Amino acid sequence: MSAPPSADVARILIVDDLPENLLALQALLSEDRVRVHTAQSGQEALSLLLEHEFALALLDVQMPGMSGFELAELIRGSSRTRHLPIVFVSAADRDQGYTFRGYENGAVDFLYKPLDAHAVRSKVRVFTELHAQSRELQRQLVELEAARAEQQRLVDALQQTQAELQRALKMRDEFMSMVSHELRTPLGVMSLEAIMRQQRLDRGDVAWFTPERLQAMVDKDTRQVRSMTRLIEDLLDIARLQHGRLSIRPQPTNLGDLAQRVVADFESQFQQGDRPVLLTLKAQPDIVGEWDDSRVAQVLVNLLSNALRYGEGKPVEVEAGLAEDGLARLAVRDQGMGIPAADQDRIFQQFERLPTAGRSPGMGLGLYISQQFVKAHGGRITVCSQPGQGACFEVLLPLTPR
Structure with a gap:
């Protein structure tokens, strides 16, 4: 019995036109973490190759319709399967020209009938382990890329935070400069007015303070106080907004x-x-x-x-x-x-x-x-x-x- 499919299962494709050969190889190779798929023709094998990712393909060379060599050429011609390891299974003599043709069509090894069960299992195990290592390497590469992307995201976030901090510091400096200027202007005007009035009083020049001049002084002082009051109210409103404490009383x-x-x-x-x-x-x-x-x-x-x-x-x-x-x-x-x-x-x-x-x-x-x-x-x-x-x-x- 074949193992149930899972992410850790290695799939093996066996292609042979004789059902008894398929059954024999399937029984020989079925074990935990190995899933065996069988096909009796090249067309059936190509359909399976479109559905699954295989660790190894065992192809019988002599099949009617499409030989193992022809099927191997099609496998090598597809970007999806061109790197699939292929082992040819043959009952023919170990002719060098025949073997060369097999390697020329993408074979990584040959198995000759009658098959040696121990040799078959050993060779298949090598390729399934290589496949498992390849998938583990791919998984690690994906995790590494994800870690690199996360690191880049953190770097970008840090740079953005840095830029925002620099902007906040700049805004703070500009803000303090503006506050100083906005407060200094009305205070300066009122200070000069107070000095001038005190000088008049020190000289006893009370007559200078006519009703018209007194009214103008009051109006000017009122404008300066209003300016400072507005500034302070704005600052208080900003603080309330930033802390979510703005009250609305309809x-x-x-x-x-x-x-x-x-x-x-x-x-x-x-x-x-x-x-x-x-x-x-x-x-x-x-x-x-x-x-x-x-x-x-x-x-x-x-x-x-x-x-x-x-x-x-x-x-x-x-x-x-x-x-x-x-x-x-x-x-x-x-x-x-x-x-x-x-x-x-x-x-x-x-x-x-x-x-x-x-x-x-x-x-x-x-x-x-x-x-x-x-x-x-x-x-x-x-x-x-x-x-x-x-x-x-x-x-x-x-x-x-x-």
Whole structure:
């Protein structure tokens, strides 16, 4: 009886046109871890060769239809079987020309009838062991290649981690530099103002502090405090986002009223300087949704700050209403420098600013924070812009939480 097929079984193909020869060889070679397949013709043998991987083929030379030599030529002509060891079995005399033809057709050995059982088993065992060693070597090569691929993956991951670490260190250094600059600017202005006022008081020049000058001082101090407060709030929001502790407290909110309140608060900032900036609001009435009004208001504040910063002093429009898909819509449109298409995704990342924004204050946090606030409400924020044609930032919010 032949052994059951398994991954460790060596398969042997015996081809002979006489059934009694097949039975004799099968009985002789069947043992554990060996599976014997038999064929009575070359065509039947070729079918088996397409189905299985064999360790050895024993071919009878003299068969009707297709001889063993002809079958060997076909075996050697296929890329699938060209390396299969072939042993010819022959009842002919040991003629050198006959033997040479066998080796020429790919034989590794000859067996002559009557067969010596011990010799047959010994030779077959050699080839089955070689086949087992070959398969083990292939398995080890596969494992080695898998180990090499895993090692390469780990190296790539390490290099990526290294690059991310270097980028994080660079961002940290840039972040600390920006924080220092952003805090130093308002503090410097307030420090100089305080020194100047103290000098006036030391000289007893109280009359210099007219109501108009006092009001201007209060307005300037308020702007500097607001700037520092906004910076600190941004840093706190970043920390909350990174630790997953951002809180959203939805409540019924009128979008038009919220936009009107924020625009009114910003009116004074748009009127500062030699060239006041025109700020207009178009709001549909009675757009009410379940939102955290302070977070949505901060989104609008960030968009208006950017419009004032990059709008080049040209009019800014704010719209509040409903979009065609039933979502609430906030839009801020400026007529400034515009944003290249390649930068429109990048500006929503942390600490990212436009290459042309170096002359403007800011840390590159406003749009990132705004996007996170909008996402927390189940909405989305997009920008439509072309260089030199301004930019329109659009916020879409569901009326109820998702």
